[in-house]
Amino acid sequence: MTAFATSALRRGACPSLSAPMQTGDGLLVRLRPAAPALTGEDLLAFAGLAREHGNGLIEITARGNLQLRGLTEASVPRLAEGLAAAGIVPQAGVAIEIPPLSGIDPSEIADATLIADALRKAIAAASLTLAPKLAIVVDGGGVLSLADMVADIRLDALADGAGWRLSVGGDRRTARPVAVLPPERVIAGAMAVVTALAAIGPAARGRDLDAAVLAAQFGTVPEAAFSEVLPSHPLGIHYIGGESLLGIAPAYGQVQADRLAALVQGLAACGASEFRLAPHRALLVRGLSGERLAAAQACADREGFWCAETAPGRFISICAGAAGCASARFDTRAAADAVVAEAGGLLDGSLDVHISGCPKGCAHPARAAVTLCGTAAGVGFVLDGRASDAPAATLPAGDLRPAIQRIGTLLRARRMEGETAKSLIDRTAPAALISAYQGQQ
Numbered sequence: 221m222t223a224f225a226t227s228a229l230r231r232g233a234c235p236s237l238s239a240p241m242q243t244g245d246g247l248l249v250r251l252r253p254a255a256p257a258l259t260g261e262d263l264l265a266f267a268g269l270a271r272e273h274g275n276g277l278i279e280i281t282a283r284g285n286l287q288l289r290g291l292t293e294a295s296v297p298r299l300a301e302g303l304a305a306a307g308i309v310p311q312a313g314v315a316i317e318i319p320p321l322s323g324i325d326p327s328e329i330a331d332a333t334l335i336a337d338a339l340r341k342a343i344a345a346a347s348l349t350l351a352p353k354l355a356i357v358v359d360g361g362g363v364l365s366l367a368d369m370v371a372d373i374r375l376d377a378l379a380d381g382a383g384w385r386l387s388v389g390g391d392r393r394t395a396r397p398v399a400v401l402p403p404e405r406v407i408a409g410a411m412a413v414v415t416a417l418a419a420i421g422p423a424a425r426g427r428d429l430d431a432a433v434l435a436a437q438f439g440t441v442p443e444a445a446f447s448e449v450l451p452s453h454p455l456g457i458h459y460i461g462g463e464s465l466l467g468i469a470p471a472y473g474q475v476q477a478d479r480l481a482a483l484v485q486g487l488a489a490c491g492a493s494e495f496r497l498a499p500h501r502a503l504l505v506r507g508l509s510g511e512r513l514a515a516a517q518a519c520a521d522r523e524g525f526w527c528a529e530t531a532p533g534r535f536i537s538i539c540a541g542a543a544g545c546a547s548a549r550f551d552t553r554a555a556a557d558a559v560v561a562e563a564g565g566l567l568d569g570s571l572d573v574h575i576s577g578c579p580k581g582c583a584h585p586a587r588a589a590v591t592l593c594g595t596a597a598g599v600g601f602v603l604d605g606r607a608s609d610a611p612a613a614t615l616p617a618g619d620l621r622p623a624i625q626r627i628g629t630l631l632r633a634r635r636m637e638g639e640t641a642k643s644l645i646d647r648t649a650p651a652a653l654i655s656a657y658q659g660q661q
């Protein structure tokens with residue numbers, strides 16, 4: 221039995237420094253620095269540790285966590301030592317998400333940081349056994365609010381600043397309301413829901429809670445008023461008070477350590493003084509004066525980062541692929557670039573495209589409209605399914621780009637004006653798509 225044996229084999233748990241996850245490319249560690257503001261030195265240290273102890277590939281996840289791959293049982297403790305030496309403290313305990321600009325955005329209704337810290341302490345003190353992937357959102361509003369982030373438990377600041385709405389199982393729009401609480405009762409209220417979850421069992425999630433029963437404990441839930449302003453996407457230029465900041469994201473959420481280091485050095489030359497991880501795989505850059513924004517965007521572009529939410533590749537999920545995983549059968553990154561080049565018009569956000577190095581499907585466990593999956597026989601083509609599903613057709617990896625080109629040509633010719641890619645795929649016979657993939661048109 222190895223030090224990590226139990227946790228490393230449990231898929232669906234959250235991989236951390238103390239419980240890394242076994243993947244096809246060694247151990248994987250996911251972490252969120254406890255400090256929301258990172259310096260350039262922090263990121264350079266992180267890049268160095270990824271290179272030294274992992275395979276050098278760094279990912280920023282959809283929830284804004286950092287992920288390192290290719291670690292070993294021997295290198296994980298050295299990574300932990302290196303992080304401690306660099307002063308990077310990973311957040312411990314239940315994942316509590318707050319808007320990335322909490323505490324510095326003058327347009328936020330309430331600073332979520334204090335509530336999140338108090339709730340984290342209360343949960344730790346209660347010593348409850350909770351689902352490893354339990355997600356709590358404390359959203360104080362602002363330009364990058366978390367209104368669209370799904371969570372098991374949510375606390376949303378009311379627009380009039382009078383308190384917080386407590387709800388379960390969804391994003392701000394879909395979560396089921398449980399109570400409206402004044403600030404002094406918000407921790408006790410949230411803890412009542414956390415305790416109810418623990419009472420159901422160690423795997424219970426927000427969807428398992430009966431919101432009506434919980435609401436009855438608090439009395440009638442009054443109508444809650446929220447800001448009508450929808451949150452901005454983190455990518456692009458934002459203004460908070462008199463300050464401009466730039467949101468960027470590594471292409472497909474992945475960056476090699478050397479390129480991250482080059483990015484940090486290039487942005488430092490443009491005046492960057494602080495970095496914040498954000499949802500949608502983003503990194504927010506502060507300290508850039510208005511005149512240096514264009515130079516900073518050019519630097520990010522050079523190092524393989526996207527600077528605009530319109531980047532079509534955002535709608536493709538790829539795993540490490542041949543560049544970072546021994547299980548991969550082909551280069552997922554090159555395939556994604558081919559999809560963007562040959563069929564980029566279809567990446568309008570209405571459907572998911574998943575490119576997986578093998579049937580394990582690490583990057584997108586759910587179904588996707590289109591999946592390209594590496595198998596022993598070649599690259600499989602799966603429609604409306606998972607990477608583990610039997611492919612409708614399979615081609616050698618060397619024939620993939622022309623196949624993508626044929627599908628792009630077919631769908632462009634059939635598309636009606638203003639039609640979404642999802643509608644187009646839905647009304648196209650699977651046989652036509654499969655024939656195009658195989659070159660049998």
Ligand code: SF4
Pocket residue numbers: 243244245539540541545546547548549576577578579580581582583
């Ligand atoms: S899905 Fe990708 S990252 Fe996961 S094991 Fe397969 S090749 Fe490796």
